[in-house]
Amino acid sequence: MKPLPASFLTGRPKIVGSPRLYDYYRSYPFSALRKARNMTAEGIVAELLASGLRGRGGASFPVGLKWQSVMQQAETVRYVVANGEEGEPGTYKDRVLLEQNPLAVIEALVIAGCTVKAERGYIYLNQNYRAIEKALLQLLQWLREEGRLRCVEGAGAFDIQVRRGRQRYISGEETALFRALEGRRAEPTGRPPYPTEQGLWGKPTVINNIETLASVSLIIERGDSWFAAIGPEHNHGPKLFSLSGDVARPDVIEADMSATLADLIGWAGGTVGTFKGAFVSGPSGRLFLPRDLSLPLTIQNGCGNGTVIVFNDTRCAVDLARQVTDFFHSEHCGQCLPGRESMKQAKALMDGLENQAALEPVLQHYQQLHAVLLNSSKCGLCSSGTGIVPALMQAFPADFARHLRHDCPICRAGAEVAA
Amino acid sequence: MERETIITLERMVAIHAGKPGELLMLAEELMDHFGTIPEAAPALMQQLGLAAGEIQSILSFYHYPVSNTPVRCRVEVCGALSCHLKNSADLLHALCETFSAEPGVIKADSRLLISRSECLSHCDHAPTVSVNGENCAGADLPGLIARIREALS
Ligand SMILES: Cc1cc2nc3c(=O)[nH]c(=O)nc-3n(C[C@H](O)[C@H](O)[C@H](O)COP(=O)(O)O)c2cc1C
Numbered sequence: 001m002k003p004l005p006a007s008f009l010t011g012r013p014k015i016v017g018s019p020r021l022y023d024y025y026r027s028y029p030f031s032a033l034r035k036a037r038n039m040t041a042e043g044i045v046a047e048l049l050a051s052g053l054r055g056r057g058g059a060s061f062p063v064g065l066k067w068q069s070v071m072q073q074a075e076t077v078r079y080v081v082a083n084g085e086e087g088e089p090g091t092y093k094d095r096v097l098l099e100q101n102p103l104a105v106i107e108a109l110v111i112a113g114c115t116v117k118a119e120r121g122y123i124y125l126n127q128n129y130r131a132i133e134k135a136l137l138q139l140l141q142w143l144r145e146e147g148r149l150r151c152v153e154g155a156g157a158f159d160i161q162v163r164r165g166r167q168r169y170i171s172g173e174e175t176a177l178f179r180a181l182e183g184r185r186a187e188p189t190g191r192p193p194y195p196t197e198q199g200l201w202g203k204p205t206v207i208n209n210i211e212t213l214a215s216v217s218l219i220i221e222r223g224d225s226w227f228a229a230i231g232p233e234h235n236h237g238p239k240l241f242s243l244s245g246d247v248a249r250p251d252v253i254e255a256d257m258s259a260t261l262a263d264l265i266g267w268a269g270g271t272v273g274t275f276k277g278a279f280v281s282g283p284s285g286r287l288f289l290p291r292d293l294s295l296p297l298t299i300q301n302g303c304g305n306g307t308v309i310v311f312n313d314t315r316c317a318v319d320l321a322r323q324v325t326d327f328f329h330s331e332h333c334g335q336c337l338p339g340r341e342s343m344k345q346a347k348a349l350m351d352g353l354e355n356q357a358a359l360e361p362v363l364q365h366y367q368q369l370h371a372v373l374l375n376s377s378k379c380g381l382c383s384s385g386t387g388i389v390p391a392l393m394q395a396f397p398a399d400f401a402r403h404l405r406h407d408c409p410i411c412r413a414g415a416e417v418a419a
Numbered sequence: 420m421e422r423e424t425i426i427t428l429e430r431m432v433a434i435h436a437g438k439p440g441e442l443l444m445l446a447e448e449l450m451d452h453f454g455t456i457p458e459a460a461p462a463l464m465q466q467l468g469l470a471a472g473e474i475q476s477i478l479s480f481y482h483y484p485v486s487n488t489p490v491r492c493r494v495e496v497c498g499a500l501s502c503h504l505k506n507s508a509d510l511l512h513a514l515c516e517t518f519s520a521e522p523g524v525i526k527a528d529s530r531l532l533i534s535r536s537e538c539l540s541h542c543d544h545a546p547t548v549s550v551n552g553e554n555c556a557g558a559d560l561p562g563l564i565a566r567i568r569e570a571l572s
């Protein structure tokens with residue numbers, strides 16, 4: 001097994017919930033912020049562009065371009081937002097990062113605020129991150145008292161607020177998140193206009209994932225060349241992977257994007273049992289099979305937000321497909337007609353699987369739903385949620401055939417235990 | 420509802436009066452304090468500058484439980500994929516059986532609510548259970564039962 005690469009974003013002791021929070025605050029060097037004080041906004045953006053950093057929330061958009069776009073807007077009231085909703089099943093890397101190094105995120109948000117001349121920043125947290133919320137509020141209080149929530153001494157007022165949202169996966173979608181911050185229903189809005197043009201309260205907004213922001217701090221501190229030298233071409237910098245499911249030691253693993261699925265599973269103690277498959281980038285991502293174990297988890301190969309849920313050969317693919325369908329069915333917002341109707345049909349297909357004579361028409365119907373959603377839905381939730389189930393049908397037809405014959409010992413055993 | 424509860428509720432709502440954007444903050448504060456959204460709250464929330472229909476629609480979108488039965492102990496068993504692979508459905512069943520509870524229904528006598536939840540984002544400790552907002556590793560069933568008993572006592 002390859003040695004685990006060095007950690008830059010993680011690998012520290014957990015500071016949230018520990019009595020050492022003040023010591024952590026006092027000893028934190030704020031190196032990125034100090035450096036940013038001597039840089040122009042254009043210089044900061046140039047450094048981000050040269051680093052090759054792409055967003056770590058799933059869509060992999062170049063960070064420098066996003067910040068530049070906000071800087072170019074005529075509107076002068078602007079916001080910066082850290083997306084810590086993390087509602088995708090199997091995703092917990094941002095939690096671990098915030099528990100270990102919350103100041104790296106605050107530091108980057110201050111830099112973002114100064115760069116795009118925002119008047120306020122927000123950190124939006126998953127409902128369950130109470131301890132993180134408490135620590136962030138305390139850290140921000142100390143920073144405020146010492147006048148350190150700004151890039152340039154004496155610069156205009158900039159403040160950061162923390163909001164813990166109500167658990168809804170859709171709230172992590174950027175435009176839905178703005179609505180949640182505004183105190184409204186977290187329903188996505190169509191694009192254009194993009195958040196960089198009209199985001200929070202209709203104003204130009206930078207929204208970045210927690211890990212993305214921590215990476216910004218690293219780039220400003222260590223330089224774009226240092227960052228760009230890590231990882232394969234077009235996949236620069238360290239990346240966090242959340243491993244869970246049938247692995248011996250579920251954990252967040254920091255590696256560069258040349259790491260293969262086999263490497264990551266190895267670092268997480270190996271598969272428990274025999275590897276059957278993995279959901280990479282979570283249930284909204286891509287299905288990896290045994291033949292894909294040697295693929296590096298690059299952006300092009302679909303690493304997305306870095307979530308890896310491993311399952312072994314004792315699992316029934318139909319059970320997994322039902323889990324995924326139920327999740328997206330219950331979490332979609334129902335706002336747009338294609339999303340609402342497709343989710344209803346996807347659920348009916350999976351619920352009624354045992355009444356079907358053959359798998360092929362079910363597969364075709366599910367694929368059609370996915371295609372319709374890709375072209376017409378308002379946001380990415382319903383389309384990404386209907387991608388993996390057809391892949392499961394194609395990869396494991398025998399599992400589905402057992403259900404068509406009403407003869408799945410795995411699911412029957414599960415049902416008997418529950419009863 | 421007791422008079423004291425109404426006074427507390429009025430005080431909590433008044434802090435956000437005239438600030439429609441703070442409805443969700445207020446709702447979370449009420450959840451922390453009462454364990455539910457008291458039935459009198461939506462009418463009072465109009466002080467924030469929102470219409471009754473808007474308030475109802477926002478509360479229902481986020482699945483806030485509006486009820487006068489205060490919850491003393493809220494147990495959420497994560498049912499998302501990573502926890503499902505660690506038999507969270509069996510765990511939910513075992514907890515409901517131990518406490519003679521029905522999933523998603525507040526037990527009027529003990530004020531206990533056990534329900535399935537979506538991802539609690541603690542997949543490294545799957546199956547994850549949250550007891551009054553604190554995450555516990557569900558693998559230790561006796562420890563979990565003791566923790567719930569303590570919260571109820
Ligand atoms: C349904 C859905 C849920 C999402 N959830 C999250 C999330 O929890 N965290 C996150 O950073 N991005 C999430 N995203 C992506 C955001 O919309 C957005 O692209 C991201 O926050 C931008 O930050 P980045 O460029 O740094 O990745 C989600 C997208 C969709 C469609």
Ligand code: SF4
Nearest residue numbers: 333334336339379382
């Ligand atoms: S695609 Fe789905 S989640 Fe997105 S707006 Fe439409 S119904 Fe809502």
